[in-house]
Amino acid sequence: MRDMVDIDVVIDEKYVDPKVTIQTKERTDQVENIINAIENVSDTDFPPITALNGEKIILLSQRDIIRAYTQDRKVMLQTEEALYVVKKTLAGLEELLNPKRFIRISQSEIVNLYKVKQFDINIVGTIGIEFENGTKSWAARSRVRAIKELIRG
Numbered sequence: 001m002r003d004m005v006d007i008d009v010v011i012d013e014k015y016v017d018p019k020v021t022i023q024t025k026e027r028t029d030q031v032e033n034i035i036n037a038i039e040n041v042s043d044t045d046f047p048p049i050t051a052l053n054g055e056k057i058i059l060l061s062q063r064d065i066i067r068a069y070t071q072d073r074k075v076m077l078q079t080e081e082a083l084y085v086v087k088k089t090l091a092g093l094e095e096l097l098n099p100k101r102f103i104r105i106s107q108s109e110i111v112n113l114y115k116v117k118q119f120d121i122n123i124v125g126t127i128g129i130e131f132e133n134g135t136k137s138w139a140a141r142s143r144v145r146a147i148k149e150l151i152r153g
Contacts, residue, residue, distance in 0.1 A: 005034070017100055046098040051077050051084035058084060062101060062112075066131055068093055069109040080133055103150060105129065106140035119151060 020038055024031055039061065048059040066078045070090055077084040086093055094102070094110055104110045111129060120128035127139040127147055139147050 005030075046101075047096070049077065049086065049093070049096060051086050053082055053084050060084065062098055063114065065097075065102075065112050066115045066133060066135065067109060067111045067137065068097075068102075069137075078135070103147065105137065105143050105147065109137060111137065113150075119147070121148070 022031060022034060046062050048061050049065065051058050051060050060077060060079065064079045064081075066080070068075060068077050068086070068090065070076070075086040075088060075090050075093060077086055088096075090108065090110065094104060097110065101114055102110050102112055105127075111131075115131050115133075117130045117132045120130065122128065125141060125144060127144055129137045129139060131137075
């Protein structure tokens with residue numbers, strides 16, 4: 001049957017969160033429906049974040065957020081597409097974010113671990129963070145131990 005979906009479930013201890021891979025000849029309506037269904041299930045545990053882009057109110061999926069940080073007394077959310085303002089404190093935002101995906105790296109910044117390209121562990125004890133989009137940041141010394149533990153698993 002042409003519209004049947006072949007599903008394989010592989011149990012592997014190396015995955016903390018479920019990983020879904022869709023293999024198909026082309027991106028069709030059926031594929032889009034599958035993606036939307038999976039995203040909707042994920043969003044029930046960790047809802048989208050309400051943010052402002054100028055006069056527009058946007059609902060951002062947590063998976064699209066690269067980092068959240070404070071700038072000029074505002075909490076900013078950075079995605080691949082734009083920079084948004086959030087009407088919450090960083091601590092209030094942290095409560096909404098998936099703790100398996102996000103980690104606070106300083107008093108003023110939270111990062112999405114799934115968007116980190118690499119951690120640069122410096123000999124003097126600091127950690128540089130480079131994101132997939134080329135943005136760079138630094139972890140506070142007080143957070144280095146927690147980040148190292150997280151990296152090492």
